[in-house]
Amino acid sequence: MDIYRSIKTRERYDSLLGSGMFWEFHPELTGVWSKDSALILSDGTSKEPNQTENEKSNLAKPILVDGSFKELADWILENEQNAFIRADIPKESKRKILNALGYSSNSLDD
Numbered sequence: 001m002d003i004y005r006s007i008k009t010r011e012r013y014d015s016l017l018g019s020g021m022f023w024e025f026h027p028e029l030t031g032v033w034s035k036d037s038a039l040i041l042s043d044g045t046s047k048e049p050n051q052t053e054n055e056k057s058n059l060a061k062p063i064l065v066d067g068s069f070k071e072l073a074d075w076i077l078e079n080e081q082n083a084f085i086r087a088d089i090p091k092e093s094k095r096k097i098l099n100a101l102g103y104s105s106n107s108l109d110d
Contacts, residue, residue, distance in 0.1 A: 004040040013040070070101070077103055 007013040007026070010033055016022050017031055029036045076084055077098070084094070085107055095105040 007040060010037075013037075073097065073101055077101060081107075 004026075007016055013033055013036070016025065022029070022031060029039070081103075087094075091108055095108055098105040098108070
């Protein structure tokens with residue numbers, strides 16, 4: 001059974017991504033077509049070893065800065081950066097988000 005049959009095209013992939021339900025159905029994907037398409041379009045005969053459930057759950061924890069989340073993250077960092085810095089988020093997570101979006105994380109070193 002092909003779990004990706006409903007998102008084999010970029011248009012259908014983007015439609016599901018835009019619906020807000022993307023990670024409900026596919027937590028193992030990144031939300032970036034250029035990264036996910038190889039897996040989605042594969043015929044399922046990969047010689048890669050099976051992943052444990054723990055390894056699969058780790059794949060579901062990417063920094064959500066791509067797609068629609070990127071626009072939100074950019075807006076927050078442009079307009080409310082001090083609130084982001086003060087937010088109750090682990091410092092290393094903040095650093096990863098800032099770096100992924102091209103912002104300096106020096107302000108976290110205070």
